Amino acid sequence: MSQYDVVVIGGGNAALCAAIEAAEAGADVIILESAPQHMRGGNSRHTRNFRCMHQGPLSVLTDTYDEAEYYDDLLRVTKGQTDPELARLAIRESETCLPWMERHGVIFQGSLSGTLSLDRTNAFFLGGGKALVNAYYACAEDLGVTIRYDSEVRHIDLSEGRFSAAVLTDGTRIEGRAVVLASGGFQADLDWLTRAWGPEAANFLIRGTPYNRGVVLRDVLDQGAVSVGDPTQCHCVAIDGRAPKFDGGIVTRLDCVPYALVVNRDAARFYDEGEDVWPKRYAIWGRLVAAQPDQIAYAITDQKAQGLFMPPVFAPVKADTIEGLAQLLGLPGDALRQTVAEYNSACRDGSFTPGVLDGLATDGLDPPKTNWARPLDTPPYYGYMLRPGVTFTYLGLKVTERAQVQGAHGLLPNVWAAGEIMAGSILGQGYLAGFGMTIGTVFGRIAGQEAAAHVG
Numbered sequence: 001m002s003q004y005d006v007v008v009i010g011g012g013n014a015a016l017c018a019a020i021e022a023a024e025a026g027a028d029v030i031i032l033e034s035a036p037q038h039m040r041g042g043n044s045r046h047t048r049n050f051r052c053m054h055q056g057p058l059s060v061l062t063d064t065y066d067e068a069e070y071y072d073d074l075l076r077v078t079k080g081q082t083d084p085e086l087a088r089l090a091i092r093e094s095e096t097c098l099p100w101m102e103r104h105g106v107i108f109q110g111s112l113s114g115t116l117s118l119d120r121t122n123a124f125f126l127g128g129g130k131a132l133v134n135a136y137y138a139c140a141e142d143l144g145v146t147i148r149y150d151s152e153v154r155h156i157d158l159s160e161g162r163f164s165a166a167v168l169t170d171g172t173r174i175e176g177r178a179v180v181l182a183s184g185g186f187q188a189d190l191d192w193l194t195r196a197w198g199p200e201a202a203n204f205l206i207r208g209t210p211y212n213r214g215v216v217l218r219d220v221l222d223q224g225a226v227s228v229g230d231p232t233q234c235h236c237v238a239i240d241g242r243a244p245k246f247d248g249g250i251v252t253r254l255d256c257v258p259y260a261l262v263v264n265r266d267a268a269r270f271y272d273e274g275e276d277v278w279p280k281r282y283a284i285w286g287r288l289v290a291a292q293p294d295q296i297a298y299a300i301t302d303q304k305a306q307g308l309f310m311p312p313v314f315a316p317v318k319a320d321t322i323e324g325l326a327q328l329l330g331l332p333g334d335a336l337r338q339t340v341a342e343y344n345s346a347c348r349d350g351s352f353t354p355g356v357l358d359g360l361a362t363d364g365l366d367p368p369k370t371n372w373a374r375p376l377d378t379p380p381y382y383g384y385m386l387r388p389g390v391t392f393t394y395l396g397l398k399v400t401e402r403a404q405v406q407g408a409h410g411l412l413p414n415v416w417a418a419g420e421i422m423a424g425s426i427l428g429q430g431y432l433a434g435f436g437m438t439i440g441t442v443f444g445r446i447a448g449q450e451a452a453a454h455v456g
């Protein structure tokens, strides 16, 4: 049996920020990470950037991105489903996080091309999330934090109305005076996803770590912690249907939709592919595909679209005719030919400008394609299979502005939470690119400071 000041559950960005803050405040800290060392870092190791408020040039960020604009952007994607105090706190504190991250070993670089046009709002990590996580682990080790890999926590002992120990799957009790819960969402628990979504969840792919199974989330909810969010709400994008079930990461995302025609299993279109610029629409396509029969869709382009979007990790299926493409994709050939013919005859002359709303819309087609609508007429034709790719779920723990967890009978006196496990308070629905890391960094730091202050 061991006793620590602060026990941190999880080994991703939020956990590491909490552990570093608590250790810097003088606490004796342990990190319990369920993954083995080579898989440490959860979903955070897949990331590339975080969204940061700045009132003037800041590190690699140019111009300004103030609180009002950032909050407006958030309101638009969440349709108002957010906690205004927590959201504004995350936004305001993001400005202080960037220099903190640099001081703790994160190196930033200018925006990469083909990355959803985020150059003013998002600071990119040199070496990606993996480099960030490695820098934080090195920093935590230097501060004397104990790190235990292969240590899945199955139970948080709250039996006296306060935290006393984390219990591992092998029964080991790790005792502590305070705990920070930073073990992510539940998206990798396929049974839980199925309970929330129904049998169609069997066709979902999980973009990140297989270790975020919501074991700790379930355990503390079962002990009366107050939940926020809807179990079916999540960040879900359209990814290549050939991606692995877990952990395919960023390269499996497909960005061809605005320049494609997207059909379902029956070769029927179902949504306006050109509704808005891709950074504002990429996060809705996972749910759109999830609503189709067999949770599958196919994006079809012709030669003209090649080079207009980030190339996917898997080569597309390619054929010289629409019928040939239908055969290779397993789609009904006659139906696909008819869908393409109807679309082509609804296309109008006009100037095509990728990347900005060009107004080149179909005429008399339902659903319409309202921008970038050029006929599919230049072989070879390309086909990309799409599946819903879940990034992280939003059901989580209710916390205060100090990241303290709300129990059945008031605040749990020595329990804090940060990252995906509480992000549902701020993300009721929708998503703003780079905000996951902002939430984890802001609330991870707060949770670590508070836990350390609590233990004195």
Ligand SMILES: Cc1cc2nc3c(=O)[nH]c(=O)nc-3n(C[C@H](O)[C@H](O)[C@H](O)COP(=O)(O)OP(=O)(O)OC[C@H]3O[C@@H](n4cnc5c(N)ncnc54)[C@H](O)[C@@H]3O)c2cc1C
Binding pocket: 009, 010, 011, 012, 013, 014, 015, 032, 033, 034, 035, 040, 041, 042, 043, 044, 045, 046, 047, 048, 049, 050, 051, 151, 152, 153, 154, 182, 183, 184, 185, 207, 208, 209, 211, 212, 213, 214, 215, 216, 248, 249, 250, 391, 392, 418, 419, 420, 421, 433, 434, 435, 436, 437, 438, 440
């Ligand atoms: C492919 C991909 C790309 C992304 N890109 C971006 C991006 O560029 N910018 C952005 O802001 N967000 C991005 N996100 C979202 C981002 O990854 C998350 O919002 C963020 O990493 C959450 O941090 P976290 O610390 O809460 O969770 P995680 O980093 O997932 O960490 C959770 C940790 O808990 C551990 N764990 C789980 N259960 C247990 C248990 N029972 N016991 C012990 N440990 C446990 C896991 O092993 C893991 O280490 C991306 C996600 C994916 C999948």
